[in-house]
Amino acid sequence: MRSFTLRLPSWTRHRPGQHYDLRLTAADGYSVQRSYSIASAPEREGEIDITVERVAGGEVSPFLHDVAVAGDRIEVRGPIGGYFVWQAALGGPLLLIAGGSGIVPLMAMIRHRAATATHPATRLLYSSRTPEDIIYADELGELAARDDSLAVVHTLTRSQPAGWQGYARRIDDAMLTEVRRPLGEAPLVFICGPTPLVEGAANALVRIGVPAQRIRTERFGPSGK
Numbered sequence: 077m078r079s080f081t082l083r084l085p086s087w088t089r090h091r092p093g094q095h096y097d098l099r100l101t102a103a104d105g106y107s108v109q110r111s112y113s114i115a116s117a118p119e120r121e122g123e124i125d126i127t128v129e130r131v132a133g134g135e136v137s138p139f140l141h142d143v144a145v146a147g148d149r150i151e152v153r154g155p156i157g158g159y160f161v162w163q164a165a166l167g168g169p170l171l172l173i174a175g176g177s178g179i180v181p182l183m184a185m186i187r188h189r190a191a192t193a194t195h196p197a198t199r200l201l202y203s204s205r206t207p208e209d210i211i212y213a214d215e216l217g218e219l220a221a222r223d224d225s226l227a228v229v230h231t232l233t234r235s236q237p238a239g240w241q242g243y244a245r246r247i248d249d250a251m252l253t254e255v256r257r258p259l260g261e262a263p264l265v266f267i268c269g270p271t272p273l274v275e276g277a278a279n280a281l282v283r284i285g286v287p288a289q290r291i292r293t294e295r296f297g298p299s300g301k
């Protein structure tokens with residue numbers, strides 16, 4: 077994972093959950109476009125952060141990781157998206173569910189929430205393979221430590237550190253039942269990550285009684301591998 081700050085000559089305030097499209101164009105005119113969620117809060121003016129996972133063999137993410145350097149100019153379009161967005165005015169309680177880089181738009185929501193006065197009860201369930209794969213680990217820990225209304229719950233699906241007391245499996249009905257319980261029957265839910273995780277978590281939530289109209293999803297990639 078690597079984070080980038082993009083300074084925007086014509087900045088527009090975004091809504092947490094929105095993304096930008098980045099376009100790369102080669103000298104021969106060949107061009108590719110990919111979407112990247114905004115990680116930063118809208119309270120930061122004039123620039124945004126994105127966080128990009130390196131997908132081996134990909135066209136855009138390896139370029140950003142291996143070739144792009146500070147000061148490069150990149151063509152972007154945004155902010156885009158009007159469905160997978162949360163602003164403090166929407167209230168809560170909030171259940172945020174992330175798999176891997178799916179944490180990025182949810183981080184914008186959490187940062188926005190921290191920057192405003194309204195703090196609806198919020199729980200983040202974050203699935204990562206190993207402890208090293210947890211993005212924004214320190215910041216999430218600090219935010220939760222100073223805010224009783226924010227809980228961060230990790231599940232580590234592939235390897236766990238010695239003495240790990242948290243979840244160590246893929247998200248399932250029992251896990252969602254436990255994590256959702258303090259938020260009542262119908263929290264507002266945002267789920268983001270690889271398609272199998274998003275579909276699995278959304279279906280499980282409906283099975284345990286969360287109203288489907290309270291669940292919003294965003295799929296990042298073609299696989300969960």
Ligand SMILES: Cc1cc2nc3c(=O)[nH]c(=O)nc-3n(C[C@H](O)[C@H](O)[C@H](O)COP(=O)(O)OP(=O)(O)OC[C@H]3O[C@@H](n4cnc5c(N)ncnc54)[C@H](O)[C@@H]3O)c2cc1C
Pocket residue numbers: 095110111112113114126127128129130131132133134135136137138177180181294295296297298299300301
């Ligand atoms: C709305 C939206 C927001 C997004 N936000 C982010 C973000 O914040 N951070 C981020 O890292 N990505 C994000 N993505 C994914 C991103 O747009 C690209 O799909 C990703 O970076 C791969 O692009 P690439 O050009 O490197 O690989 P490609 O050239 O598109 O793909 C190369 C190979 O990798 C496979 N592949 C592509 N994507 C994935 C994946 N996610 N997991 C596993 N295999 C894959 C492809 O099937 C192909 O075989 C977002 C996608 C959407 C739709």
